[in-house]
Amino acid sequence: MKVTFITTNKRKFIEVRDILKNYAVEIKQLAIDYEENHDASIEEVARSAAEKLTNELQKPIVLEDTGLFFTAYNGFPGALPKFVFHTLGYRGIFKLLAGENRAAYFKTVAAYCEPGEGPVLFEGVMKGQITEEVYNEDKDEMPYDKIFIPDGKEVTISEMTLQEKNSFSQRAAAFRQFGEYLQKNYQ
Amino acid sequence: MKVTFITTNKRKFIEVRDILKNYAVEIKQLAIDYEENHDASIEEVARSAAEKLTNELQKPIVLEDTGLFFTAYNGFPGALPKFVFHTLGYRGIFKLLAGENRAAYFKTVAAYCEPGEGPVLFEGVMKGQITEEVYNEDKDEMPYDKIFIPDGKEVTISEMTLQEKNSFSQRAAAFRQFGEYLQKNYQ
Numbered sequence: 001m002k003v004t005f006i007t008t009n010k011r012k013f014i015e016v017r018d019i020l021k022n023y024a025v026e027i028k029q030l031a032i033d034y035e036e037n038h039d040a041s042i043e044e045v046a047r048s049a050a051e052k053l054t055n056e057l058q059k060p061i062v063l064e065d066t067g068l069f070f071t072a073y074n075g076f077p078g079a080l081p082k083f084v085f086h087t088l089g090y091r092g093i094f095k096l097l098a099g100e101n102r103a104a105y106f107k108t109v110a111a112y113c114e115p116g117e118g119p120v121l122f123e124g125v126m127k128g129q130i131t132e133e134v135y136n137e138d139k140d141e142m143p144y145d146k147i148f149i150p151d152g153k154e155v156t157i158s159e160m161t162l163q164e165k166n167s168f169s170q171r172a173a174a175f176r177q178f179g180e181y182l183q184k185n186y187q
Numbered sequence: 188m189k190v191t192f193i194t195t196n197k198r199k200f201i202e203v204r205d206i207l208k209n210y211a212v213e214i215k216q217l218a219i220d221y222e223e224n225h226d227a228s229i230e231e232v233a234r235s236a237a238e239k240l241t242n243e244l245q246k247p248i249v250l251e252d253t254g255l256f257f258t259a260y261n262g263f264p265g266a267l268p269k270f271v272f273h274t275l276g277y278r279g280i281f282k283l284l285a286g287e288n289r290a291a292y293f294k295t296v297a298a299y300c301e302p303g304e305g306p307v308l309f310e311g312v313m314k315g316q317i318t319e320e321v322y323n324e325d326k327d328e329m330p331y332d333k334i335f336i337p338d339g340k341e342v343t344i345s346e347m348t349l350q351e352k353n354s355f356s357q358r359a360a361a362f363r364q365f366g367e368y369l370q371k372n373y374q
Contacts, residue, residue, distance in 0.1 A: 038225030038267055076274030080225055080267065087263030092283055096275070 001186055002026045003112075006053055006063040008033050011142055016064075016175050018166055023179030027062070034063075042067040042079045042109050043121065050111035050119040062178060064110040066171065068144055070130070072100035085143045090134050093147070102130045104148065110174040112181070120181065124173025127151045135159060188373055189213050190299075193240055193250040195220050198329055203251075203362050205353055210366030214249070221250075229254040229266045229296045230308065237298035237306040249365060251297040253358065255331055257317070259287035272330045277321050280334070289317045291335065297361040299368070307368065311360025314338045322346060 003020075005027040007013055013029045020027055034049045042065040054061050068081040073096065077084035084093070105127040113119040128150040135146050136158040145157035150168060157165055166172040190207075192214040194200055200216045207214055221236045229252040241248050255268040260283065264271035271280070292314040300306040315337040322333050323345040332344035337355060344352055353359040 033226075035222070035224040036226065037222040038270065039220075039223065073279055074274045074276070076271075076279070078270070078274065080270070083225065083265070083267070084263075087261045087265065088283070089261070092260055092263070095283055095285070096279055098282070 001182060002028065003182070004028050004030050004057070004059060004061045006030050006032050006034070006049075006061050012064065012066075012171070015162065015166060015169070015171055018162060019172050019175040020179050022176075023183050025179055025182055030057075030061070036065070036079070038080070040079065042107060043123075045079060046109040046111035047119050047121060050113040054113040054115050054117075054119075058115050060112070060114040062110060062112045064108050064171065064174065066106060066108045069105050069107065070097065071103040072097060081144060090143075090147065093130070094132065097130055102132075104128060104130050106144075106148070106170045108171040108174045110171075110178050112178055122174045122177040122181065124170035124175075124177075126168065126170035126173075128153075131156060188369060189215065190369070191215050191217050191244070191246060191248045193217050193219050193221070193236075193248050199251065199253075199358070202349065202353060202356070202358055205349060206359050206362040207366050210363075210370050212366055212369055217244075217248070223252070223266070225267070227266065229294060230310075232266060233296040233298035234306050234308065237300040241300040241302050241304075241306075245302050247299070247301040249297060249299045251295050251358065251361065253293060253295045256292050256294065257284065258290040259284060268331060277330075277334065280317070281319065284317055289319075291315060291317050293331075293335070293357045295358040295361045297365050299365055309361045309364040309368065311357035311362075311364075313355065313357035313360075315340075318343060 003025060005013060005016055008031045017027050036045045046065040050063055067079045068077055069075045105125055107125050110122045111119040128148050131147045131149060135156040139158055141158055149156050190212060192200060192203055195218045204214050221240060223232045232252040237250055254266045255264055256262045292312055295311050297309045298306040315335050318334045318336060322343040326345055328345055336343050
């Protein structure tokens, strides 16, 4: 089965492709930069974008939204991790968390939609801690992966292989449910 | 002349009403909570919301978007001052700015639109400094007004009358231009 995955983020595409091949699902990347309402939760962002883009494109699509939530700050940066990284950077993030509870979690909501149908959502969560320094700073990968140690692990995500990350990450958990859903309903 | 001002913020409405009465413009508040794309600048938010809502309502409307930009952090919190206040609070904002350049500016973009026409934008800027403590914390007013001293002033905005704030604020500057535009074109 083939599905279009809408994302402008090549690394997300690679992660999700790796997960879905276990379900005999082949994905194709379509890099459309859709609107995300800044008051909306990641669930609302994923749901409304999936519905809108399916109807525009008139084909089944899947997309995801991922948030990061610091316990010390009422869910900041929430649905806006990219904006916060681009403005505050590691310097501002570390400053905010100095002396605070460093617990945080990632949440991914994947939304699958077919033309004329409502979106189906799949969700995954990964809890952990924000580090006090940046690991693998020069590596070309997702910025928060360099400062996040998942609960039960010893190292940041940036120090793991894709396979290791995909064995427990919140994005992998969401897309495994999606893979199971497709298997159950279409194969 | 009467114009519909779209805002859910009663304080913004009161400020703008006070400005526009000098131009014989009477405004009516319509509290619609429109979508704001979180990647968008305040200009883009105001422009696209004005265009969309004018066409939906089929009457002339004005609305505004206001951003706050910290020199020390690449324009953070930018178009998202409300989200940042609700998550970080004064505690997080002060922590971020401790030992940093405390210069900041507010920018308001007002967008006026008539059905079938493109939006017309009016812009105002107010520069100043973020304080090291909260003034008038219990007063029921805009949160950043309690920690912002405009350049050339001695006190925070929260310690001023509406008339004083309106004599130099970025919102007043934007709406004075709007008032002049209406006078010139319609009266």
